[in-house]
Amino acid sequence: MTHAIEISNLRKVYSSAFGRRTITALDGIDIHVGAGEVFGLLGPNGAGKTTTVKILLGLTRATAGTASINGKRVSDPESRRQVGYLPEGHRFPGYLTARETLSIFGRMSGIDPATLKSRMFPLLERLGIAQWIDVKVKKFSKGMTQRLGLASALIHEPTVLLLDEPTDGVDPVGRREIRDLLREEAQKGRTILVNSHLLSEIELTCDRVAVLRHGKVAATGRIDELTRPSSYYKFAFTPMDESTLNALSAHGMSFERSNGHLLTSVRDLEQLNLLIDRLRESGASLSEVSPVRATLEDVFVDLVKAAGTGGDMETRP
Amino acid sequence: MRVLWANIEEVFREAAARWTLVAYFFLSSLFIFIFASAVNLDVVDGALAGAKLFGREVQMGRSSVDLDKMVLGFESGFSAFLYLVGTFLAIFATAHLVPRLQEKGTIDLYLSRPIGRTFLLLSRYISGLLLAAANLVYLIGAIWLVVIWKTGVVHVRFPVGALIILFTIAVLLAFAFLVGVITSSTAVSIMTTYGLFFLSAILVNHERIEAAIASEWRARTIHWLYLIFPKTADMGQAVIALVSGGEAPARLSDSLTLAPFATTAAFGLGCLILASLLFQRKEF
DSSP, X not given: OOEEEEEEEEEEEEEOGGGSSEEEEEEEEEEEEETTOEEEEEOSTTSSHHHHHHHHTTSSOOSEEEEEETTEETTSGGGGTTEEEEOTTOOOOTTSBHHHHHHHHXXXXXXXXXXXXXXXXXHHHHTTXXXXXXXXXGXXXXXXXXXXXXXXXXXXXXXXXXXXXXXXXXXXXXXXXHHHHHHHHHHTTOEEEEEOSOHHHHHHHOSEEEEEETTEEEEEEEHHHHTOEEEEEEEEXXXXXXXXXXXXXXXXXXXXXXXXXXXXXXXXXXXXHHHHHHHHHTTXXXXXXXXXXXXXXXXXXXXXXXXXXXXXXXXXX | OHHHHHHHHHHHHHHHHOXXXXXXXXXXXXXXXXXXHHEEEEEETTEEEEEEETTEEEOOOSSOEEHHHHHHHHHHHHHHHHHHHHHHHHHHHHTTHHHHHTSTTTHHHHHTSSOOHHHHHHHHHHHHHHHHHHHHHHHHHHHHHHHHXXXXXXXXXXXXXXXXXXXXXXXXXXXXXXXXXXXXXXXXXXXXXXXXXXXXHHGGGHHHHHHHOOOHHHHXXXXXXXXXXXXXHHHHHHHHHHHHGGGSOHHHHTXXXXXXXXXXXXXXXXXXXXXXXXXXXXXX
């Protein structure tokens, strides 16, 4: 598989003046993102997410290891010709209009003025801010500025998009629109790396994720693998009365009730079927039996809590 | 080239949006307007027979004044004034270019483009210099045209003097960029550059200072500082000498030699190279 983004054994140590204090921001991480993949970078504050993105963009240098984009080392400015970047807390010059912003930063990405002119309006229209094209950025709301940031990242039609908190400050409808846009861009073959602390956004947008913790990759894999069904099952049946529940308890089964459902943990399929038999024997009518999936948030919280216990997850594809 | 033009456009748009620059152009225009409307000269056979300043007669004495000499005197004096004011205003209007570029949330927008850091810094430098040149050309060019209109005397040396002013601005701007890269502070960039200007101007008397200092190593330090620092006083004298032509006193004409220009250029170049190296290595 061709990797659009390759990070190998990347290490970054920040030193204070005269090297008296050092902080290891990245401690030998390996991340490979395939072409056309939507990849999420997760982690608590200080885990090394921003440092990783900064190294990919040449904003900071790695202490050891290598990073490349489309096969080009990130130390080469040419590696960024095919990169669109949306930084967190970006500050486009307030005295420029949206049109001027895209024109100036588009040309800095190497696009000729004629191409820029033809791309500008449709792109802003797609992002829902075309009517503001000649309004100064200082008059934009946070959500509008974020959409302009996305337009600036997309204007030169890059093959790789690096997005830092892309839905930051955007309302729920706008978030969905941005998610849809990212999906469309991925379908066009663009590789997207999303750095976000909004786990629900990542879960809805990304194919694969890497969870960073203390500068290391604590877990990496497909979201459906990380959140694979646990031994927990959810039951819905009627009547869910005391006599039925007592009958189950009598067979040594522990359970909890939640929102009209019965949640219980089973050892294996045999025990699951036994439970169903007992329920039917007690006269219950089953309407739902479904495995309970862990959310990405569950996985994330478990990983962060497992800090220092050596409980890292590895589900590499 | 596309990147350079994009940078220049951005710097000029920012300049247009900043009130300091609007104020500068407004004041320049006001000065030009007052100068053009206040001075009325009565020229007879190439000599000044009478003059009115703000509508009042100026006492000329019995004999008529040589108009060419009078214009030369005015242009020399005005170029000295412009050297000081033009340089200070140019630094004030452009010293923010690097500190603002390095702000969090801004630098990412530039460095995430396929642009080398040195090229980015030099693009900003050229943009700043063009901005300073635009201000200078406007003021000097307009005054020159007004003088020609009022007197009919054409001294090409007067606008050419602007080149020395621009050269000094280029050197001081390189220093301001170096300080900007190191400190990321506009205020510190402006203050240290103004400080350098005055310190260098004082050092033009280095021989007298050295003679007055008892300690040999201190005297040697002063001497080296004079050699290293830009020759801001010499440049000012060179502007007057150039504009005055053969009429300038010998001590001013001595500044129009290669040595002060070469050492001043070397200082500016050194600052620019050092700024580029530090900017190249800087982590954001």
